[in-house]
Amino acid sequence: AQSVTQPDIHITVSEGASLELRCNYSYGATPYLFWYVQSPGQGLQLLLKYFSGDTLVQGIKGFEAEFKRSQSSFNLRKPSVHWSDAAEYFCAVGDTGGGNKLTFGTGTQLKVEL
Amino acid sequence: NAGVMQNPRHLVRRRGQEARLRCSPMKGHSHVYWYRQLPEEGLKFMVYLQKENIIDESGMPKERFSAEFPKEGPSILRIQQVVRGDSAAYFCASSPTGILAGGPDTQYFGPGTRLTVL
Numbered sequence: 001a002q003s004v005t006q007p008d009i010h011i012t013v014s015e016g017a018s019l020e021l022r023c024n025y026s027y028g029a030t031p032y033l034f035w036y037v038q039s040p041g042q043g044l045q046l047l048l049k050y051f052s053g054d055t056l057v058q059g060i061k062g063f064e065a066e067f068k069r070s071q072s073s074f075n076l077r078k079p080s081v082h083w084s085d086a087a088e089y090f091c092a093v094g095d096t097g098g099g100n101k102l103t104f105g106t107g108t109q110l111k112v113e114l
Numbered sequence: 115n116a117g118v119m120q121n122p123r124h125l126v127r128r129r130g131q132e133a134r135l136r137c138s139p140m141k142g143h144s145h146v147y148w149y150r151q152l153p154e155e156g157l158k159f160m161v162y163l164q165k166e167n168i169i170d171e172s173g174m175p176k177e178r179f180s181a182e183f184p185k186e187g188p189s190i191l192r193i194q195q196v197v198r199g200d201s202a203a204y205f206c207a208s209s210p211t212g213i214l215a216g217g218p219d220t221q222y223f224g225p226g227t228r229l230t231v232l
Contacts, residue, residue: 004156036223043118043205044157044223090156100209100219101147101170104156 002027002093006105013081014113021076021108023065023091032094033074034102035065039087047089050074061085086112116141118208118224119188126230127196135191135227139208145169146189147221148181151203163189196231203228 003026013019025031032051036044048059055067065076074091088109092102119138127133139146144165149157159173163183174181178196183189193200207221 034220041228043120043225044207046220046222049220092157094219100145100221101159101162101173102149102157102207102221103159104149106156 002031002095002103004091004093004103004105006089006091006108008108009106010109010111012111012113015083016080019076019078019081019085019110021089021091021110023074023076023105024072025074025091025093026072027093030069033065033067034092034094035059035063035074035076036090036092037087038090038107044090047076081110081112083112083114086110118206118222120204120206120224120227122227123225124228124230126232128232129197130195133193133196133200133229135193135204135206135229137189137191137206137208137224139189139206140210140222143208143210143222145209145211145219146183147207147209148189148191149205149207151205151226153202157205160191193229196229198231201229201231 005024034049035047038044047063048057050057050067057065063078067074088107090107091105095101121136146163148160151157161174161181162170178194180192203226205226207223209219209221211219
């Protein structure tokens with residue numbers, strides 16, 4: 001069964017600092033990978049996705065993620081964090097076997113210090 | 115706004131009552147997914163539906179929960195005889211092609227319905 005691990009429950013960074021959120025997945029084939037962001041009381045917004053091709057994926061709001069098959073990772077990065085980036089971030093793996101369901105990690109809560 | 119719409123946004127029910135959650139997919143999308151988010155947890159898949167068909171209900175509790183996506187109108191997630199443990203945020207997502215693509219598809223999420231059971 002597929003699974004996603006986000007080892008950091010909470011992360012605090014200073015505004016302007018760089019950010020890396022970790023995501024490790026378990027899946028038997030080439031995965032479809034996603035990062036979503038959830039602001040308090042809101043739904044999930046898609047930041048970026050990886051299906052195939054270039055392993056460095058660019059997303060919205062200045063975020064990027066790199067797929068590393070050898071490490072089963074899909075870490076999210078941003079070179080300079082803004083206070084408005086404070087939110088919860090979820091990594092997800094998609095079922096490529098036809099079911100199309102997403103399996104989410106437990107999320108990383110990002111706090112930005114001014 | 116052509117996004118996924120869910121209503122109500124907040125729903126309060128007493129134990130034993132029924133809860134009905136509605137989801138209208140994005141325009142042009144005919145695949146709907148329901149997820150549940152318990153406090154302090156990530157989202158858990160519940161069910162995947164196409165118009166008039168349940169494709170995957172592997173995440174649905176065996177009792178009290180049901181879902182439908184009729185030919186006309188929104189998708190409905192129904193919880194009968196609610197209990198306190200049903201208190202959660204329920205999110206709906208939609209996608210354009212689902213399993214028909216035979217490949218990757220992207221799900222777009224609604225704002226969620228927050229169910230509180232007293």
